[in-house]
Structures are given as C-alpha cells and as structure tokens.
Amino acid sequence: MASPGSGFWPFGAEEGSAAAETPGTDLLPTCNGEITTMSFLQDVVDILLQYVVKSFDRSTKVIDFHYPNELLQEYNWELADQPQTLEEILLNCRTTLKYAIKTGHPRYFNQLSTGLDMVGLAADWLTSAANTNIYPEDSGCWVSVGGAISNMYAMLIARFKMFPEVKEKGMAAIPRLVAFTSEHSHFSVKKGAAALGIGTDSVILIRCDERGKMIPSDLERRIVEAKQKGFVPFLVSATAGTTVYGAFDPLIAIADICKKYKVWMHVDGAWGGGLLMSRKHKWKLNGIERANSVTWNPHKMMGVPLQCSALLVREEGLMQSCNQMHASYLFQQDKHYDLSYDTGDKALQCGRHVDVFKLWLMWRAKGTTGFEAQIDKCLELAEYLYNKIKNREGYEMVFDGKPQHTNVCFWYIPPSLRGMEESEERTSRLMKVAPVIKARMMEYGTTMVSYQPLGDKVNFFRMVISNPAATHQDIDFLIDEIERLGQDL
Numbered sequence: 001m002a003s004p005g006s007g008f009w010p011f012g013a014e015e016g017s018a019a020a021e022t023p024g025t026d027l028l029p030t031c032n033g034e035i036t037t038m039s040f041l042q043d044v045v046d047i048l049l050q051y052v053v054k055s056f057d058r059s060t061k062v063i064d065f066h067y068p069n070e071l072l073q074e075y076n077w078e079l080a081d082q083p084q085t086l087e088e089i090l091l092n093c094r095t096t097l098k099y100a101i102k103t104g105h106p107r108y109f110n111q112l113s114t115g116l117d118m119v120g121l122a123a124d125w126l127t128s129a130a131n132t133n134i135y136p137e138d139s140g141c142w143v144s145v146g147g148a149i150s151n152m153y154a155m156l157i158a159r160f161k162m163f164p165e166v167k168e169k170g171m172a173a174i175p176r177l178v179a180f181t182s183e184h185s186h187f188s189v190k191k192g193a194a195a196l197g198i199g200t201d202s203v204i205l206i207r208c209d210e211r212g213k214m215i216p217s218d219l220e221r222r223i224v225e226a227k228q229k230g231f232v233p234f235l236v237s238a239t240a241g242t243t244v245y246g247a248f249d250p251l252i253a254i255a256d257i258c259k260k261y262k263v264w265m266h267v268d269g270a271w272g273g274g275l276l277m278s279r280k281h282k283w284k285l286n287g288i289e290r291a292n293s294v295t296w297n298p299h300k301m302m303g304v305p306l307q308c309s310a311l312l313v314r315e316e317g318l319m320q321s322c323n324q325m326h327a328s329y330l331f332q333q334d335k336h337y338d339l340s341y342d343t344g345d346k347a348l349q350c351g352r353h354v355d356v357f358k359l360w361l362m363w364r365a366k367g368t369t370g371f372e373a374q375i376d377k378c379l380e381l382a383e384y385l386y387n388k389i390k391n392r393e394g395y396e397m398v399f400d401g402k403p404q405h406t407n408v409c410f411w412y413i414p415p416s417l418r419g420m421e422e423s424e425e426r427t428s429r430l431m432k433v434a435p436v437i438k439a440r441m442m443e444y445g446t447t448m449v450s451y452q453p454l455g456d457k458v459n460f461f462r463m464v465i466s467n468p469a470a471t472h473q474d475i476d477f478l479i480d481e482i483e484r485l486g487q488d489l
Helices: 034-055 068-074 086-098 118-130 147-162 188-195 216-228 251-261 273-277 318-323 356-389 424-444 472-486
Strands: 141-144 177-182 203-206 232-239 264-269 293-296 309-313 395-397 408-412 448-454 457-463
Touching: 034 086, 118 356, 147 177, 147 188, 147 232, 147 264, 147 293, 147 309, 147 318, 177 188, 177 216, 188 203, 203 216, 216 232, 216 251, 232 251, 251 264, 264 273, 273 293, 273 356, 356 395, 356 408, 356 472, 408 424, 408 472, 424 448, 424 457, 424 472
Parallel strands: 177 203, 177 232, 232 264, 264 293
Antiparallel strands: 141 309, 293 309, 395 408, 408 457, 448 457
C-alpha cells in the first residue's frame, strides 16, 4: 500500500476498492484524482518549459559539469521500498534537468543530433501521452530505433534476398558471405555482421581517398578477390555523410559495380540523407536512387527529436517476407479492417514508440522549404567556420578543401607548438591538446565540440553543425573560446 502523500497507485487497486480510496493515492487512475493529477502535471510542464527557455539562453551553461562520483555523493539515487512524495518526485525532475547537457543550446556542437524543435517536442509529448504502439507505415519503409539498427536490417534483408533459406536453416546452410564498406564507415556495419552471425571478419574495409570517400577501383578489386577465394559478396554499404569527415561516397560508381557483380547496394545516409531536402546540396547524393536500401536519420540534420530513423527498401514486400512469423495471436487475418495497415509482422520488434509522428508533424509545420532552409543554414555556417580558420594562425586543417557536409576537422596549434618542426615530440604534445581543451570547455560549461583520432592522425576537433539555432556569432565564440582555453598548452 502506498504511504500518505505518495503519487503512485498501489498495484492491484481498482476503482471503488479500499486500496483505491486509501489516503495518499493521489493521482489518476484513483477515484477523484483529477485535481491532484492536473496540478502535478502542470508543475512538471512548468519545469520543462523553464528548461526549454534556458536551453536557448546563451548566458546559461551548456553543461553544469560534475563528475559522476560527485553526483552520487550529493544526491540519494537509491530505489526504496516505500514511495516518495510528489514533492520529492518534482525535485528529482528538477535535479535531472539541472545536470543534463543542453543539447538544444546554440553552442552545443558535440554530436550529430543537436537542437530542440518546438513542434517536434510537442509531438513527442503527445505520443508519450497517447502511449500507443506503432507498426511500419508502408511496405517499403520501416521507422527504426536508430541508424545502427537500420543498417543491420539492410544486411538482414540483403542476406535473405540472396539466400531465403537462411531464415529457416541458418548460416550453416549457406556459403561464406562477405560485405564491403569503407574504412571510414560507421562501426554499426561490423556490429550488424556480428549480431547476424556473419562475423566481423566477413566485413571487408575498402580504402578511402584523402577526403574520406570510398575508392571504387579498390571496391571492385576486393569483390573480385573475394569471389576468387570462394566467398559470396552479398552487400556493399556505401556512406552518404561519414561520421568524422562528412564524406559522401561516389554512389554512381558504386552502383555500377554493384550492378555488375549482382550485389545488394545499401546507402547509410543516416547523417547525410537530410541533404536530399536541399536543392543546393542534394547533388552530393547523386546515385542514391539506384540503391536497394537506404538508412536515413531525420533526428540528425532535420532536427527531429531523438529518436527517428528510417530504413527504405526498394523491393516492395521483401522486408515482410524476410521477417514475418505469421503470429496469428497478434496478426489475425479476419480483422474487420484493411489488413494492409497491419504490417507489424515485417519488423523484429513488436512494441514500438510512434517516432514517425514527430517527423510528420514537423514536416506539416515547416513544409519541405522549411527543412531546406534549415539545412542550407547549417551548411553555410560550416563554410563560414572553414573560411575563418583555414588561414588563421594557430589552426591546421585535417584535409584540404571546404567540407562537403557540416563537418569541419582541424587541429588547434597552441603558441608553444607553432614554431616546432614535425617530430615525435610535437605529435605527442599535439595529441593532448584537443582533449584538454574539451575538458576545460565542459568544466566551464561554455561550449562543447567533439574530438577524435583517425588513422594515423592524432586527436583533432570535429566540428559539426545541425542546430538551426546556431549563428555566425556562435561560431566566432567557439573560435575565441578554443584559443582562450588552449593558449597556455
């Protein structure tokens, strides 16, 4: 039984029962709980609205950084047998948001998914209130839980297309399969191979040029080599917008090779797929229309709240054939409505949040032209940053030429290293610069931008812009802040 003042309905309580009428069971669905429920939810909404407004206030911190052990010591996070009061629950809400990273802040540049769209937020609240389930919308598209899962689904469907018997008999019944992807591709391609029993050793990495684009001649060479060894090439995963460099693989040339060798062509457009909304930039994805499947993450460049990812499959009905299990206790064939709407059997998941509603409602609110303007602005800001630092003292670009996407990759060279010739000592010291500046950014809470090594290149900053709230002034601030925080290194 709940303690007095609790906001929780005791398990097993029914309307009119003694438990439901016990003092302290204040919220719906208890009898006469409407007033308390509305008051509690209004308090929650007030907390959320204050957080939303602060997220766009440049005078507030991007993050109020504390080490995990400090938070563990400062607050009681333990779960208890007895319920908390509603006042304590509201305090938990405030505390959680106090230490959350403000990913909608105009100076948060750390991840590919940034920003906070008001219509998308409203849609997310609405779908949570409805708390209903969704199945895929049509036979050629599935709204997944993320780009990594979409990429794995593409691999699953490509394997089924070539060897449908694998569904019943497993991997032992088919030849050794191999997949191909660029050395700059997302790790989820290998993870998908591991999860599906294909194995990470069966994912062959194709060389990239200096801008991070897959080299088609190397792809063809490796396909021929694999066939000569008796392996069966079944999938090529090209990338439209790599995670670090923002590179777009040459899709037309890759499509020609896939057609020549009868291999499934998948395009991971999780990061770059949004550029299709822009008449100015969509040429970068020329050839994507020839793909057998495409991953697309509206929760990245299009700013839909996490999470919202889609897998598009060219061949109608293939996803259904690959995954359906004919569970008659869920997917009855004698329902009173059109069964074409009952498409849940084509997915691995059963319970699903209605993520697509966020995209739909935002599209209604913005129109295609609104998304286009948003994406064009982010790419213009990236070019602005590139032009500001390409010849600026203390900066070195990781690769030559302006970026294709919003990824701007660079080293900050502190004054102590600027006159030093290339050497192991310089490389070793340069490797430590970006991590220290990033740590100081977080401690001050002023901004956040990602860094990483890649190949033989030591840690460098990877700036990405997907937040339409960012401005030229925010880019200027970032440059000044990097220099302020790194000048003594």
